[in-house]
Amino acid sequence: DTGVSQDPRHKITKRGQNVTFRCDPISEHNRLYWYRQTLGQGPEFLTYFQNEAQLEKSRLLSDRFSAERPKGSFSTLEIQRTEQGDSAMYLCASSSRDTNNSPLHFGNGTRLTVT
């Protein structure tokens, strides 16, 4: 068990550019979550997958955001046409069972700065 891995740890981009983040969950964890966290706030739910199926997306999630988990293992989160308001820590988590009560195991996040 190597834990949840996120790449890159830091990303600086100019406004209007596209960025993509990767998350590798704990092996055989079938649920994967994306959260966003800004300074001084709690993590905000973005979306989650069960295996390769995307089961829920936050209504707050802009159309510029898209997430995939094509083979039910790693996941990518893409932000198109980045805006300064997208600057945040993007956290990925995974869990092992098909219920909403399984503890989440978080990675250490990707910090995005949009200039």
Place this chain on the structure above:
Amino acid sequence: LAKTTQPISMDSYEGQEVNITCSHNNIATNDYITWYQQFPSQGPRFIIQGYKTKVTNEVASLFIPADRKSSTLSLPRVSLSDTAVYYCLVGLYSGAGSYQLTFGKGTKLSVIP
């Protein structure tokens, strides 16, 4: 979207017991309450989880009343390394029937020497 409510911050001296309460009035019947700890520049880390009454592990206790509309995380004899933000997490239904796992705003605990 229903929310959880926690105190924004708490201070405690080393060696004292700390109790942090989270309110979650709209918790779903089958949902558990889970608490996480977060240090700067790290992802949240699981501390404890419970459904009702009391749960204890090697680092904390969790007290949940019968109506389950709140929960209290208890940290015995805190040390400086317990300085962190603590979040409670429950699954909450929004008004539109959507289901999301939602964190509270967190409680920043500062342990003083």
